[in-house]
Amino acid sequence: MNIALTRAVPPTIADCVLTHCPRAPIDLDRAIAQHVEYEAMLGALGARVERVEAAPDLPDSVFIEDTAVVVDEVAVLMRPGASSRRPEVDAVAAALGRYRPLQSIVAPGTMDGGDVLRAGRRVFVGLSLRTNHDALRQLQAILVPLGYAVDDIPVEQCLHLKSAATAAADDLLVLNPAWVDPARFGGIEWVAIDPGEPSGANVVRVRDSVVCPTSAPRTRERLEGRGLTVRAVDASELAKAEGALTCASLIFSQSAVTR
Ligand code: CIR
DSSP states (O other): OEEEEEEOOOTTGGGOOOSSSOOOOOOHHHHHHHHHHHHHHHHHTTEEEEEEOOOTTOTTTTOGGGGEEEOSSOEEEOBOSSGGGGGGHHHHHHHHTTTSOEEEOOTTOOBOGGGEEEETTEEEEEESSSOOHHHHHHHHHHHGGGTOEEEEEEOOSSSSHHHHEEEEETTEEEEOTTTSOGGGGTTOEEEEOOTTOGGGGOOEEETTEEEEETTOHHHHHHHHHTTOEEEEEOOHHHHTTTOOSGGGOEEEESSOOOO
């Protein structure tokens, strides 16, 4: 069983942090409706959706992915790069503590979960405006002894590594070669997005299926051409807050692996 932790769209989302996007009005009702559809899609694909207690005063709290990295053996609590986002972590820690032993990234490390891409036992960490070398070393100290290879990738053109690349399967990435160098992924096979669809680089895996944004239909076709089962959801309102599909959930298998 896969668990998908999510968190409600807060009424303060208009005050979200923005880095690359110009501020545009967000239709709150529409954002909430799209988020509910996203949760329903995760559920339809076989995840059990659990909402973490809402944080109405934390404008970016819907982007729960940034608060933790969950692997089979442990959940690592992030120290988000934007200081306004650090209060998001405690409630997620309480929820994750029911499923995994917890570890934490500590100061002076900063890391957003959106910078951590896992494909099987390989973990790639984007060094971005949000994620620094100190946190990379801390994550390596936690995950390498568990058998993960943890490598870094520079991120300069976009917010997070997963704005530019995500795993469609353990052995297949979908990526935007304009934003990340495919050679950095050490030989893992990859599909390029359609060049006009940068949002297509961020897809969510649920069991054997993939969810992509409706804004990336040609990238969807490319993934289907690789034999993947692909569904689409409209996430246009949260995109105005610089959020992509993976940002709005933390998906992991229910049972922890103890070593
Ligand atoms: C932020 O700038 O932190 C939020 N407005 C968007 C975070 C998106 N999260 C993600 O890509 N993992």
